[in-house]
Amino acid sequence: MTTQEKQPPETFVRFSPLQRLLHVAVMIGFTGLAITGFSLKFSDQWWAGGFAWLVGGAGHLAYLHRFFAVITYGCVLVHILWLFYFKLVLKGSITGPQSLFPKVQDIKDMFQHMGYFFGKRRIPRFNRFTYWEKFDYLALFLGMNTMGLTGLFLWFPEFFSTLLPGYFINLAQVLHLYEAILAVALKFVVHILTTHLRPEIFPVDKSIFNGKTTREKMMHEHPGELDSL
């Protein structure tokens, strides 16, 4: 085992400092949004009303919600800018095998992986990003933009009702709510489970926080990426 080795295990940098910072910021923003948002939706429940009282009423709840929204969407914007930087300046590939771009291979990987769950097939050889990580990213990207847009509708209803008929505000509200439920249900359970609490990487996968991972882990989880390096 690693404790027997004489030299420290070889580490790879998986996440740059900017990516780590954005992840932390999104974590905080997302959690803040979830708490403040659901405190309004379920304001007739004791826990929601209690939280609203803590922050000082409906007005403050709204303010905090928008505050966190600005932070979170700010991260999205920074990320988009970074994408341009990555493509144009660093000449990186945003559709290659080591990118987050979804491919047919991912669907095949998913079926093979589910076969592994039932004991029938072996674990697929994942590249840099596995199919569930790609799904997480895309869902988040789409989700944040949807929430941002519908949120803007709800923040400035007078302005947007000059562009679109008023019942679009109602539609925005419905989308905002269900997207929120979807995001929270997936992020707080599935994402936490599969990236931090899975038995293989229990108790926590630190690579998103310190950016590093070991060769052994890479071999285990992302062998395709190791091959390409």
Next chain:
Amino acid sequence: MNAFMVKSKKWLPEQKSFGRSLLFCLMLFAALPSPRSLEAAITPDGQPGWFVDMGLFAASAHGTFSCEQCHGDMKQGQTMHPDSENPTFLKAYANREYDYRRCQSCHRPSYEQYLEGAHAKALLKEQTDSAVGSNTLPESKKAPTCGSCHSGHYARAHLSRVEIGREMVSVCGKCHPAQTATYLDNYHGKAAVNLGDKNAAFCTDCHGAHHSVSLKDKKTALAACQRCHPDATEGFTQVVIHPTIKDLPENDTQKRAHVALIRVVTVLMSILVILVVGFFYGHSFVWLLRELHEKLRKHK
């Protein structure tokens, strides 16, 4: 509207000239009842009981009045109440029997505003249109009189706009349950009722406490919205506060279409959410089991 020919016994709205300003009306919110006393005064289907709780009455706005000041001498011709020979004198809803014209001597602006509103029109129709006999309708479908919303015996004085507004949500809800439910689902309901936000609107803020107008007409609706949203335009009035088709007239196809659209989107989104969440929860659960199994075998 001309003065209508009315049966002398029943109270009917008469034609009145233009009412006072909203501010004066707001002051009269002070005369509205508290929830506990309202429940004590009005039984589930809207009729008051025979007995008056003197403790609550003494604490009410009318506590210093004698019975006769409002109820008169309870005499009809030669017969006085109670009449043991004619028990049918008792068999009526007090709300329908009491002559609410007596209220206007103190509550003139509210009274006049009521006469201008939709509730008075409905009451007039009920009492003059013999086809819609007041005996055939259930109590929750009858047009309201003063007594349907306010307890004459227990209403307290000097209540704040927020206190009264919150209680009136349940009072309005007795006859307009779908609207109350959708209101409480809406931002205004949650902020005003659940979170106690002074800036949010109650039923009475948009519809007028005694005017009780329908906001179907775009101009009326715009005036109501602009009380709090000065930048509102006509498009803004199309925001649906009560996405329900209950009590909507058949010919209001536009609103029905909007409500249906909202409902369809809601259903589609819920299906999407259930499917996606269900799939990924199942996926994660089975994955977890497999990994536990592998880990247990490794540590044998």
Next chain:
Amino acid sequence: MRNERQHHKNRNNMGKRLMGQFIKGILFLSICSASLLTFFIWSAEANQTNPMMPPLLEGKARDCLECHRYPNVETNAGAFASQVFCLECHQKDSCTKTVHKEKVSLKIDPEDIRKGRHAFVGCIQCHTDVARSPHQSKEGAQCLSCHPFHNGAGEIHAPHLRVRCQACHTVSKFVYLDKESNEVRPAHTNDKKMPIGLTDHALQDTDRADFCQRCHTQENKVGAADIILPSKSFICIMCHDVSLTMGGPVFWVAFILLVIGILATVHFWFQGSVQGEEKSMHRKIGFVSESIWGTIFSSDFFTILKTILLDVILQRRLLQESVKRWFIHSLIFLPILFRFLLSVFTFFVSRIGPESSLAVILIDKNSGFMAFVNDLCGILILLGIVLAALQRFIIKPPHVIAEAKDNLALLLIGLLVFLGFLAEGARILMTQLPPEAGLYSFIGYPLSGFLSLTTIQWTAVYPYIWWAHAVVGAIFVAYLPFGKMRHMFNTPLTLLLNYKMK
């Protein structure tokens, strides 16, 4: 302490003092006699039920509040006054109503109330919505505002949650099923379809033998079983909230067999030597007890807890072997464990806090929570049995050797759950449960829909299904120490004994 001098001193004012004492005495006596007099006059008046309303003649002054003041029914005087107010009309023979051109008496005999348990209860404390115009009650008498429905008679009351108090506790034996509220209520007509008054305030003695047959007769229309079924036996506690009774001879036999089986097993275990001791049972039991005590009260206690959680409940050793086997076993085991814990919890809640809303929800089989949880557990168990049967009879992997004992265990559990669902469907159909409540029983309610396609009289058939389920359950319990199901006790015991092993 008074000495001679003080005593002598008081003599100076003795006259005044004596006078004062005399006046106080007279006052005291007059107040006493006045109270006594008032009491006698008042009670005499109350017995005479003099009218409380003053004479109705024009020109005479009235006090509205003499009638319209809300009486303080918390006091005896107020309760009495409330009764007198109502009896003014209701003790007369002329107090009648006309129903379909028939005159129905609304007369109340004051003695029924005065001699009954509600002598000091005002009429409006029970009949909360009747004091108004028009003078009729929609809600009926409200017993539950004073009486907890459970009232310590939980075993009787639990299946009767949909029966109004009055249907059993009043003397009129005519009942009907109110479809709107899905309740069994006293009927306003008798068996000859003649309208009856329901104003007899004498209470029914519910201990009489023929009393239950008000509803539990053949072809009854209220959805009760045709015959009276016993309350669930205590041995049913693995799945059901139960009473402390044994239930009937069938359950006694099962219980005795269970006890015999357990004793025989333990006797067999102690045939061997314990820590070297071969002969003395007393010493063997002593050694075992010492060992258990020493383990529990040591730092190994937490290892024991961990073993219980991970090995006994979560079965990680089985998961280590095979995910599929763990899954099938958990499908059967975990719902049964959950239901057992829930039954024990309900047992305690219903004894400690019988009036709490939690108790009501747990006892009521039709409450959303219980209906859903029971159906979910049942269908999971059934699914597990089916998968196990598949594994055993169709797939037949090489390590599975199916003995008759295994099959019997599977059969008993499977049959028990199947009959349970059948009984549930029949019960929902028989009691005509409305859809809003029935929907939570997501297996039972659709099943009742299927059953309704038949023309069977379910009030007659339900008792048979109930007894079939009960007998299968009794056999299951009796068989526990003898067959493969003994592993329920053996396996945790082994795991705990070997807790130090990995």
